[in-house]
Amino acid sequence: MYDSVTAEAGLAEELASVRPGLLPRYRAALPGARAAVLTRLWRALAYEPLPWISRRTGSGHGLVLRLADGRDLAGPPADPYATAGYVTSVRLGRERYDDPARLMTDLAVPHAAGFAAELAHSTASLALSRAGADPARSRPERDWEWEQRVTDGHPYHPNCRSRPGFSVADQLAYAPEHASVVELGTVPVAAERCLLSGEWPDELRYGGRLLLPVHPWQADHVLKRPYDPWRSAHPLMSLRTLALPGGPHVKTALSARLTSSVRDISRYSVEVAAALSEFATDLAGRTGGLLHITRTLGAVTAHSPDLAALLREPPAAYAGPGERVLPVAALPGTGLPGSPAWLAAFARLALTVGLRLLDLGVALEAHGQNLLVITSADGTPLRLVYRDLADIRISPARLTRHGVTPPPLTGRLVTDDETALRRKLFGSLVAGALAGTAGSAPALGAALAAALPALPDTPDLAVLREGPLPAKALTLMRLSPETPGDQWTALPNPLVLEPGTRDQ
The missing domain is CATH 1.10.510.40 (Transferase(Phosphotransferase); domain 1)
Structure with missing residues (x-):
């Protein structure tokens, strides 16, 4: 059985060994983190085309979901565009649930166990993110400091902070909400063994080799090879893209599952990078100056999604x-x-x-x-x-x-x-x-x-x-791993929506 309590206790044990002073704030953040993840999950249950929900009956007082096995799941009215953690509990039959992972376990639908584990990790990591937020960063001065203020991740994905494979020490060292500074390295690869799109700076060339920036987590856990120290950088919201002070943003290969997907840089992305950047920059000129596209300066892959990098203009260049x-x-x-x-x-x-x-x-x-x-x-x-x-x-x-x-x-x-x-x-x-x-x-x-x-x-x-508003069915995608690609749902049009009044 997966529940958030187990994940929360495990994270607390790790935290006690690496940053014990953060424990009181972490424990204080746990109830809010559970509500935030449960709110995202409740939105999915209310609006995604999940095959094991046979009927939804709503009113201004609440929403009742009839499951295919005859059970009823009841909760508050579901606002598909709400971001605050307003769902503190729901009821499955007569039992009350304030833990999204335990709820998913007891729903016992196909693939629920794996998703429940992700929800538990998301809840514990979200509490850690909120605990590590620095109140002193109320007036950011640099571009990456704005990104460090975003503690909660995706506003609608129940896996908003799921980072499997990242220990507590990894999150504290590499996640932007912890004001991390990451020491990027480089791995040399013979130029003839690389695919290059655009320009590659002299700083990242040595003899006949190209120096590919690598994230230390990637080098240690995926490449499992030594790397040469390069430059200090500040992680942005995507975790794998980092800002070099006074320089470009560096998108690194980071083969970790974040929310739904394993992130890497495909050969295709590198191959089209220069042409795509030039085309998009030209097209942005047709918006009357209302849009800027950050240009891709160069992209390289060693013909592996695990060893690739992309250099991009910083958005601040357009201010x-x-x-x-x-x-x-x-x-x-x-x-x-x-x-x-x-x-x-x-x-x-x-x-x-x-x-x-x-x-x-x-x-x-x-x-x-x-x-x-x-x-x-x-x-x-x-x-x-x-x-x-x-x-x-x-x-x-x-x-x-x-x-x-x-x-x-x-x-x-x-x-x-x-x-x-x-x-x-x-x-x-x-x-x-x-x-x-x-x-x-x-x-x-x-x-x-x-x-x-x-x-x-x-x-x-x-x-x-x-018409209705399309949105990715993020929970359906996690509960149907056999179906590749994006899946979609239709949300009520916000121009006419009365939250909580939806029958199916």
Whole structure:
């Protein structure tokens, strides 16, 4: 049986040996961490197409899920766009559950045991993240310090802080929320044995060899080989991408499962990096200066996803005097989204850019980690910065219709499927970045209602206005490992949604 108590106790035992002074704050953070993970799980149970839920009956007082085996699971009304940990317990039959891992174990559905273990790890790691947050970082001055403020990870994934394979010492040493400084190394590889896209700096060349930056965790646990010390860097939200002070961001191969996926850098990503960066930078010029794309400077792989690296411009390069560049995931900690007028202005800016590019033929994966907003000194949203092109989608048919020559690319980035294109943008931007910033269905609906009248009336906008909102079915994906790729659900349109009133 998997429950959070066991995972929490195990983490506490490790913490006692490496950072005992953090134990009181860790223990104090545990109830909130359980509620945060349970809230994310309850959202999934309420809205994802899970095959073992036969009926959902909701009212203003609560939501009851009828399971295929006849049991009832009851909890509070489910707001699909809420980010606060408002679900403190649910009832399966007559028993009360405040532990998401124990609930998943007792649901006893296919693959529940493995997912329960992940939930337990996510809960304990989330408490550690919150405990390690430094209250003194209330006014960041550097770009990576904004990213260190994000303690909770993905706003809607129950595995928001699941980091299997990372010990407590690893998390304290490498995770951004612990204000870590990571000592990157390099591994030399003969140039003829590498695939290079773009330029590679002289600093990372030696004789006829290319020096590939490596994360120390990767070198120790995956490559299992020595490496040469290189430079100190600050980890960003993605954990495997780090900021070099005064220099570029370095995306390293880090073959660890974070939330849902094992992260690495594929040969395909390296192969298309330079052409993709040039194309996206040119296309951003069609947004009237509202969007900047961080250019990929160079990418290298030793023909292995476990040994590769990518150098990218820092987003701060696009900020003018007196301006700030804020990752969207960090916005809830700034106080800015508390203003309905600010939230509407931000939604209008983000949708103007996202819909313009989608109409042209490019769907951004504009979630809160990839998307940043440039604000004036008084907080007014001015422009956007987008980083990491690895999962955008490109439509040759749409590009051609607008007189834009499609880039010379093939593979998974290229599709003319209308549903796939809209899912990519709406699922990441509206159900992800904007929803996570708004924090609730009423706030998101109000921001969209204020923003939409100012947007160009395109077929994509009509779908956004009238239809349900696509979102990745993150829990379904973890409970159906035999099904590759993304799976999706349809969330109630936030423009008309009344939370908690959904029957199925």
